[in-house]
Amino acid sequence: KAGVTQTPRYLIKTRGQQVTLSCSPISGHRSVSWYQQTPGQGLQFLFEYFSETQRNKGNFPGRFSGRQFSNSRSEMNVSTLELGDSALYLCASSLSGRAGKETQYFGPGTRLLVL
């Protein structure tokens, strides 16, 4: 079974631009979560989607948004990029998103650099 895939793997943008990242979960997984990973902060939860609905959201500004499609693939968008948005963005999928009840599998991440 293929793992979680994320595209693109690397991205360079300039301040003020917007970016869209894509995540394809493991086949059969309906929950997709997004995390921002930075050296000083570790992994910080952005949001979680299940069956095209956002069920939970972390403490990030409204510039960060996401969506999920009927095939469970998910995208996240960051508008008006700031230098501090430079990070590794990780996507994770699980069967139904029941934290602690099932394993969450991570993709390799998209490394975003904002200049």
Added chain:
Amino acid sequence: QQQVKQSPQSLIVQKGGISIINCAYENTAFDYFPWYQQFPGKGPALLIAIRPDVSEKKEGRFTISFNKSAKQFSLHIMDSQPGDSATYFCAASSGTSGTYKYIFGTGTRLKVLA
């Protein structure tokens, strides 16, 4: 109250030694405590996890010790090997109230010297 504090930030251990990473939490609603291992260029992968109804869980060379009263848990890597060199994250989650999210520690970069 949602934080998970992890220490140390980095750790260097000789091959064959014991690596110990500690985490502490405040939220007593947390009921699941996984540890993730991340190699460069890869996403984190679940290593081992524990629930608060047990004080210790062992899988191979990896052991989680859990102290519910102190709200602390730790990862012990016995007979550490160079291949264990990676970043380790502790995390916590709650299965109640539909939170559906994990709170992660800030990570520990482990280097095992050959």
